[in-house]
Amino acid sequence: MVNQLLDRIQILGRVTLSSVARLGRANVFLMSVFAGLTGMLVRPGLLVKQLFSVGVQTLIIIVVAGLFVGMVMALQAYYALVDFGAEDSVSVMVVLSLLRELGPVITALLFAGRAGSALTAEIGLMKATEQLSGMEMMAVNPIERVVAPRFLAGIISMPMLTAIFSAVGVIGGYLVAVELLGLDSGAFWSQAQAKVELYEDLGNGMIKSLVFGFVVAWIAVFEGYDCVPTSEGLGQATTRTVVYSSLAILALDFVLTALMFGK
Numbered sequence: 123m124v125n126q127l128l129d130r131i132q133i134l135g136r137v138t139l140s141s142v143a144r145l146g147r148a149n150v151f152l153m154s155v156f157a158g159l160t161g162m163l164v165r166p167g168l169l170v171k172q173l174f175s176v177g178v179q180t181l182i183i184i185v186v187a188g189l190f191v192g193m194v195m196a197l198q199a200y201y202a203l204v205d206f207g208a209e210d211s212v213s214v215m216v217v218l219s220l221l222r223e224l225g226p227v228i229t230a231l232l233f234a235g236r237a238g239s240a241l242t243a244e245i246g247l248m249k250a251t252e253q254l255s256g257m258e259m260m261a262v263n264p265i266e267r268v269v270a271p272r273f274l275a276g277i278i279s280m281p282m283l284t285a286i287f288s289a290v291g292v293i294g295g296y297l298v299a300v301e302l303l304g305l306d307s308g309a310f311w312s313q314a315q316a317k318v319e320l321y322e323d324l325g326n327g328m329i330k331s332l333v334f335g336f337v338v339a340w341i342a343v344f345e346g347y348d349c350v351p352t353s354e355g356l357g358q359a360t361t362r363t364v365v366y367s368s369l370a371i372l373a374l375d376f377v378l379t380a381l382m383f384g385k
Contacts, residue, residue: 148344151265155273155343158266168271176237176272177279181286183232188287191228192294195219199295200303209305213314216295221318221327222383225288227375230334233280234367238342241272242363245346246356254347269347273339280335281328288327326382333374338367 162169199215245268248254254264292314299305318324342363349359 144348147348148340151344151347152340154265155270155340158263158270159274161263161266161270162274165271168267169274172271172275173279176241176275177282180233180237180279180283183236184229184283184287185290187228187232188225188290189294191224191287192216192220192291192296193298195224195291196295196298196303200299200305209303210309210313212299212305213295213310214317216299217292217314217318218323220288220291220295221323223375223379225284225291226327226330226334227371229284229287229331230280230338230371231368233276233283233335234338234342234371235364237276237279238338238363238367239360241276241339241342242346242349242360243356245269245272245343246349246351246359249347249349250351250353250356252351265347269343273343276339276342277332277335280338281331284327284331322383326378329382330375330378333378334371337370337374341367341370 195216196212199212200209203209203211203215245254248264248268254268257264257267296307296310300307300310345359345363345366349355
């Protein structure tokens with residue numbers, strides 16, 4: 123009994139030390155990435171290429187998801203409010219939900235699943251095929267050349283994708299509320315305009331998306347750069363990217379919401 127308890131304590135200590143060491147490597151890696159961002163001033167083409175890969179190629183799923191989320195939100199809001207005679211406030215629920223919560227969170231989750239996993243797989247494959255080692259042998263800094271453009275592209279793309287998601291979601295809510303359920307178009311837009319605050323709602327939502335973009339891009343590039351250079355290690359790194367990013371997004375959303383909207 124005592125030996126089993128000691129074994130479990132030993133395993134717990136080993137896992138804890140490994141996690142702390144990994145977190146330390148991630149922070150040192152982040153500092154290296156920050157130092158490598160200066161290379162974007164010399165080679166802006168690297169950033170533009172990654173913006174297309176990370177942002178534009180994620181746009182399809184963002185638009186489709188935003189449209190259907192807005193439509194579902196309008197239906198749910200209508201069914202909840204019509205019993206109280208407040209169906210004109212459907213637009214307020216839809217717009218505020220999208221700008222404050224659903225837009226940043228769902229966009230970040232979709233971004234982590236699509237772009238984050240792709241970044242990890244791409245960098246991890248370059249490590250497995252020794253392309254990163256080859257760059258170092260040719261006196262080329264792989265962090266500056268490979269990692270930094272992808273990291274910065276992820277941070278820049280996230281707020282843009284979030285804004286598109288929210289805008290498309292509002293359009294989807296309008297189509298359901300006005301065209302399908304027959305609510306007044308003028309009331310829909312006037313209610314939304316009267317209740318939405320530029321900084322408190324839209325601004326805080328963009329701040330959330332910027333934080334999510336930073337964290338997801340950091341996790342994605344680190345997992346790819348730090349992965350075991352085998353097919354199994356690459357698969358595990360890709361899985362960790364999606365899992366860690368999703369958990370970080372949900373935890374940070376709670377913290378940021380409490381800080382931004384807590385009175």
